[in-house]
Amino acid sequence: xxxxxxxxxxxxxxxxxxxxxxxxxxxxxxxxxxxxxxxxxxxxxxxxxxxxxxxxxxxxxxxxxxxxxxxxxxxxxxxxxxxxxxxxxxxxxxxxxxxxxxxxxxxxxxxxxxxxxxxxxxxxxxxxxxxxxxxxxxxxxxxxxxxxxxxxxxxxxxxxxxxxxxxxxxxxxxxxxxxxxxxxxxxxxxxxxxxxxxxxxxxxxxxxxxxxxxxxxxxxxxxxxxxxxxxxxxxxxxxxxxxxxxxxxxxxxxxxxxxxxxxxxxxxxxxxxxxxxxxxxxxxxxxxxxx
Amino acid sequence: xxxxxxxxxxxxxxxxxxxxxxxxxxxxxxxxxxxxxxxxxxxxxxxxxxxxxxxxxxxxxxxxxxxxxxxxxxxxxxxxxxxxxxxxxxxxxxxxxxxxxxxxxxxxxxxxxxxxxxxxxxxxxxxxxxxxxxxxxxxxxxxxxxxxxxxxxxxxxxxxxxxxxxxxxxxxxxxxxxxxxxxxxxxxxxxxxxxxxxxxxxxxxxxxxxxxxxxxxxxxxxxxxxxxxxxxxxxxxxxxxxxxxxxxxxxxxxxxxxxxxxxxxxxxxxxxxxxxxxxxxxxxxxxxxxx
Numbered sequence: 328x329x330x331x332x333x334x335x336x337x338x339x340x341x342x343x344x345x346x347x348x349x350x351x352x353x354x355x356x357x358x359x360x361x362x363x364x365x366x367x368x369x370x371x372x373x374x375x376x377x378x379x380x381x382x383x384x385x386x387x388x389x390x391x392x393x394x395x396x397x398x399x400x401x402x403x404x405x406x407x408x409x410x411x412x413x414x415x416x417x418x419x420x421x422x423x424x425x426x427x428x429x430x431x432x433x434x435x436x437x438x439x440x441x442x443x444x445x446x447x448x449x450x451x452x453x454x455x456x457x458x459x460x461x462x463x464x465x466x467x468x469x470x471x472x473x474x475x476x477x478x479x480x481x482x483x484x485x486x487x488x489x490x491x492x493x494x495x496x497x498x499x500x501x502x503x504x505x506x507x508x509x510x511x512x513x514x515x516x517x518x519x520x521x522x523x524x525x526x527x528x529x530x531x532x533x534x535x536x537x538x539x540x541x542x543x544x545x546x547x548x549x550x551x552x553x554x555x556x557x558x559x560x561x562x563x564x565x566x567x568x569x570x571x572x573x574x575x576x577x578x579x580x581x582x583x584x585x586x587x588x589x590x591x592x593x594x595x596x597x598x599x600x601x602x603x604x605x606x607x608x609x610x611x612x613x614x615x616x617x618x
Numbered sequence: 619x620x621x622x623x624x625x626x627x628x629x630x631x632x633x634x635x636x637x638x639x640x641x642x643x644x645x646x647x648x649x650x651x652x653x654x655x656x657x658x659x660x661x662x663x664x665x666x667x668x669x670x671x672x673x674x675x676x677x678x679x680x681x682x683x684x685x686x687x688x689x690x691x692x693x694x695x696x697x698x699x700x701x702x703x704x705x706x707x708x709x710x711x712x713x714x715x716x717x718x719x720x721x722x723x724x725x726x727x728x729x730x731x732x733x734x735x736x737x738x739x740x741x742x743x744x745x746x747x748x749x750x751x752x753x754x755x756x757x758x759x760x761x762x763x764x765x766x767x768x769x770x771x772x773x774x775x776x777x778x779x780x781x782x783x784x785x786x787x788x789x790x791x792x793x794x795x796x797x798x799x800x801x802x803x804x805x806x807x808x809x810x811x812x813x814x815x816x817x818x819x820x821x822x823x824x825x826x827x828x829x830x831x832x833x834x835x836x837x838x839x840x841x842x843x844x845x846x847x848x849x850x851x852x853x854x855x856x857x858x859x860x861x862x863x864x865x866x867x868x869x870x871x872x873x874x875x876x877x878x879x880x881x882x883x884x885x886x887x888x889x890x891x892x893x894x895x896x897x898x899x900x901x902x903x904x905x906x907x908x909x
Contacts, residue, residue, distance in 0.1 A: 336631035343623040368655035
């Protein structure tokens with residue numbers, strides 16, 4: 328998926344957001360804005376959005392003197408979503424069939440993909456928890472979840488592509504549910520190789536103790552998504568060998584679209600017109616798209 | 619008011635929006651994106667946002683081969699808001715005191731400032747009309763309307779600074795109400811000198827027949843707001859001579875802040891953190907701020 332003009336403004340917006348969170352002075356903020364604008368003015372638009380975001384993040388990190396510019400926000404969201412995911416686990420325990428449990432865990436986890444670029448004071452957690460609960464009764468924009476459930480019956484290894492902080496707590500909850508339904512499945516949970524945007528790294532995996540349910544691995548890259556030209560050989564090997572790949576979020580979908588393997592399922596909220604159009608789904612709908 | 623980093627992303631977003639409305643091919647869209655990004659990367663950030671928007675608009679107009687890139691949208695919104703303003707006029711007729719009439723016309727007109735950058739299919743007019751009605755009971759972020767009402771008693775000339783298409787129909791309704799309350803007042807209604815964004819020009823004034831209630835004048839400039847360094851001498855003369863200036867919208871406020879004259883009142887919806895902070899009002903609140 329090539330870079331869309333619409334993506335430029337979303338990434339440029341990161342400069343004032345990050346400057347505010349990290350208390351950056353006006354001169355450095357404006358210098359950084361000029362550098363990021365120049366970067367996109369001359370960028371190779373045949374690259375994918377996640378890769379270009381990675382390049383812009385390098386500039387912002389170097390200018391603001393810190394790689395993990397959303398660290399405080401990420402820690403806060405990881406904790407908050409861990410507590411929300413405990414409430415959802417209780418609801419799931421009360422359900423009768425594995426299919427019902429799978430379905431509620433899936434919907435809640437996709438709803439968690441709503442968290443994106445968000446500073447803590449811009450997230451109303453009561454509304455957010457209500458939205459996760461509502462989503463169970465929301466019609467999917469694309470729904471291949473029956474096929475995913477079927478595929479999992481014969482799978483031995485799942486490669487999971489993590490996306491955002493906060494959301495990672497719901498990923499852990501979903502993986503727990505899957506391991507109860509399919510006890511012999513082994514899950515590899517992938518994080519980014521370096522901090523970029525609010526995407527998950529090993530630090531976020533530690534925040535939610537992901538290793539209790541999955542083997543955490545890094546993809547060795549700084550893109551805000553999965554870009555196969557940039558990841559480590561170890562990750563790439565696993566990507567093609569895993570029986571099923573579960574890919575969370577817009578960034579992974581943008582990076583991998585169109586995928587050159589089968590049994591890969593993209594779970595995300597179509598938050599913007601670009602990723603909605605790619606899946607032929609309405610904006611703001613939830614998507615479970617298989618290939 | 620100097621350019622804020624936050625404004626860059628809003629203006630960059632215009633490229634894909636306008637490309638879609640005007641059916642521009644992908645290559646021209648991407649070329650234009652590069653040119654607009656370069657323009658902002660090297661712009662003089664001591665200039666005001668409305669002036670820089672004017673510069674970016676020159677690039678988009680020249681690339682897309684049309685000055686009034688929102689013309690079809692503007693015509694649609696002007697018609698639609700004329701019909702909404704007729705409903706509000708009926709409500710106003712049923713009110714008893716001049717002060718009540720003034721207040722409802724004022725609130726409704728500020729609510730009209732909600733229309734901004736909008737393509738017709740992104741505006742839900744039922745919701746919009748409900749919002750205008752709701753706004754009558756909304757607390758202002760800043761409310762100097764009593765002072766404005768008082769000042770109008772002794773005013774002979776009002777200089778009105780128009781802002782967006784659509785909203786101009788509500789301006790006309792408000793001016794009608796004012797002329798009923800203060801029959802001897804003369805109103806000069808200002809439009810931009812050239813098409814820029816969805817701001818009003820003489821064409822929009824004709825769409826709503828503004829000349830029935832006011833003398834329509836151009837400010838002779840292409841900025842998306844009122845920038846005194848750029849306007850015509852004729853306009854500047856009127857600006858300082860008018861007894862009261864009523865300035866609609868964010869662009870005029872950004873251009874004139876801080877004003878070097880008294881009896882000037884800024885009416886707008888604080889749609890973004892930049893203009894909300896300038897008036898010390900909450901984001902999304904309605905503002906009537908006098909100097």
